[in-house]
Amino acid sequence: MEHESWAPPEVDVERANVARIYDALLGGSHNFAVDRDVASALTAIEPSSREAARANRQFLGRAVRFLVKSGIRQFLDIGSGVPTLGNVHEIAQSAAPDARVVYVDTDPVAIAHSKSILAGNDQATIVQADLREPDVILSHPDVNRLIDFDRPVGLLLVAVLHFITEEEHPGDLVRRLADALPPGSHLVISHATLDGRAPQVNEAIEKLYSRTSAPGRPRDHASVKAFFDGFEILEPGLVYLPQWRPEEGDLKFERPEQAWGYAGVGLKT
Ligand SMILES: C[S@@+](CC[C@H](N)C(=O)[O-])C[C@H]1O[C@@H](n2cnc3c(N)ncnc32)[C@H](O)[C@@H]1O
Structure with a gap:
């Protein structure tokens, strides 16, 4: 199997990895054949998968711009991913040059590539943590x-909580992080859902992801909403990704559930 020169030596190129599958769905170049195979299989099961990944990324951009406008100047982005178009520090620092960003991820490719693009930026860094x-x-x-x-923090848990199983108590993890934040902080969540999908589609997607680095746990609306416990969910509520404060030029979907994810922003009061 290929082991590209940009990939750190500890990378497992035989096993599909969720960070690199997402990079492949977005058309990035930090992925391997195993990852592209899963991305293609996903697209065969659910044809809107690549658009769904882009819709998630567009939501992230809109949410960060919204937080900057709301006065947030420090961002903790957990499950930040392989850097790609529209990274949080670029969006935040272009609107507010004093904005500070800490990225957190487990994936060695995300870590290595983030370190290289953040070299020389004293106001943004990446931490390898879980x-x-x-x-x-x-x-x-x-x-x-x-x-x-x-001081108020923007806590970003964007397209990451669905990699945490029930046994790992995702709600407790969010609460532990949220408890460390002062009032005025914002919590940004997007989360995969299979609401509105046929059971066969759900089964096929779960089976596909069971062979990756982090088997997925899509959740329904009520379960995702529960992560905002202690936060006021701001307008327009917890909605499908393309419905959260859409902007000119965003991807359009015939039906918003084709983006197969929920998105919301909460304010700690
Ligand atoms: C689908 S990507 C999302 C990237 C980015 N947040 C975005 O929405 O564009 C999910 C990221 O979460 C990371 N991840 C998965 N499980 C994690 C965990 N337990 N702790 C930290 N990061 C994790 C993966 O390595 C991957 O980079």
Whole structure:
């Protein structure tokens, strides 16, 4: 199997990896044949998969711009992914040059590529850590160097919570992170859902992801909404990705559920 020169040596090129599958869906170049195979299989099951990935990325951009307009100047982006078009620090720092961003991910490709694009940027960094260990994230020296937990924070959990199983208690993990944030902080979540899909489609997607680095756990509307416990969900509520404050030029879907994800932003009061 290929092992491209840009890939860190510890990368497993034999097993499809969720960060690289997403990069492949977005048309990026940091992925391998195993990842592209899963991306193609996903598109065969659900033809709107590539558009869904782009809709998620567009939501992320809109949410970050909204947070900057709301006065947020520090972002903790967990499950930040392989850098691609419209990275959080680029969007935030172009609107507010003093904005600080800490990316967190487990994936070595995401880490290596983020480090290379962040070289020379003192106001943004990447930390290799796991959402399942919130205390490690909250006490990490790089997180505390850039994020002042006495001032409002934008906590981004975008397209990552569906990689946490029920047994890993995703709600408790979100609560632990949310408890560290002062009032005025914002929580941004997008989450895969199979609401509105035929059971055969759900089964095929779950089976496909069971062979990847992080089997997916799509959730229904009520379960995703529960992650905002303690936050006021801002207008327009928890909606399908393309319905969250759409902007000119965003992808259009015949039916919003074709983007197969929910999106919302909450304010800690
Ligand atoms: C679908 S990508 C989303 C990237 C970015 N947030 C976005 O929405 O464009 C999911 C990312 O979450 C990361 N991830 C999965 N499980 C994780 C965990 N337990 N802790 C930290 N990151 C995780 C993956 O490595 C991947 O980079």
